[in-house]
Amino acid sequence: MRKKITVLTGAGMSADSGLKTFRDADGLWEGHDVMEVASPQGFRANPELVLEFYNERRRQLLQASPNAGHEALVELEMKFDTHIVTQNVDDLHERAGSSQVLHLHGELFKVRSTAPPYTVYDWKKDLHLGDRCKAGSQLRPHIVWFGEEVPLLPHAASLTSMADILIIVGTSLQVYPAASLLYYASEGTPIYLVDPRPALTPTRGLNLHLIPRKASEGVPELVSQLLETVG
Incomplete structure (x- = not known):
């Protein structure tokens, strides 16, 4: 599996x-x-x-067009059951070719x-x-505005809780309720944070690996490493 x-x-x-x-x-x-x-x-x-x-x-x-970070995530689907939970309202993940994308805060093209x-x-x-x-x-725009419920949050929490590997890219995880998703990860789950200025730091009990690079650089590097682990 x-x-x-x-x-x-x-x-x-x-x-x-x-x-x-x-x-x-x-x-x-x-x-x-x-x-x-x-x-x-x-x-x-x-x-x-x-x-x-x-x-x-x-x-x-x-x-706009997808960047190398978006494109690299598509490659993960070849070897892993990959789900993307994005706070972004753009469609760049889909345009790059990712097939399982959940838009937590809505979609600009709807x-x-x-x-x-x-x-x-x-x-x-x-x-x-x-x-x-x-x-x-x-x-009106199909966007979740401040003060509105985030209807897909339970689904996003479920995807996070089932993950064998969690990757966080380009988000400070400082704004709730999206920030709460980190705490649904199972204990010991490897967490890779790709961000040039990461707000999170390694703490005891959190299996966190920092990659202080921007998305178009850090994501392809990480994806290459993960694909090598499965041959």
Whole structure:
């Protein structure tokens, strides 16, 4: 039976593809307070601003391509049962070829209705006020905003708990509830952290291996090492 690998990825995974990380040190995201553009309150207060903000993100994503880190993770599927749990809303893992990807915080190329019954649609163009679902409600980005439940968190926790090997790439694991996933790993599970400025440090009882490299460099190196262990 093939070993199970769960990969947790964050903004640093896509930074090498030219996509900016979620927010800067000053708490701003592309010059906006995150609560203005990533919360239900922000959407109610200024829906035009929020929709245009995600239109810009969508346009950027259309111009981006997977990097060597994304591509390396695809190779793991040849020898391991590999699942990716990503905090990123881009589709770069899928475009690279990974087949088992769970988007914890939603997907930029999807939109959904704002009133039940909630319907999700594929969407790669701009979204405007007046764009409605079949039932007549305004469409919004299919993104989990601050203050909203993370419906796929139990599934992500299950994938983490079943992993024989856990890989963490480009996420500080400082923001909850996603940060809690680390603690679902079974005791003694090898954990590989790929990040140029890792926030985690090796501690007693945590089988943590630090790889202080950016994703496009550290992930291919790690994948090569893991593939060598299975021949």
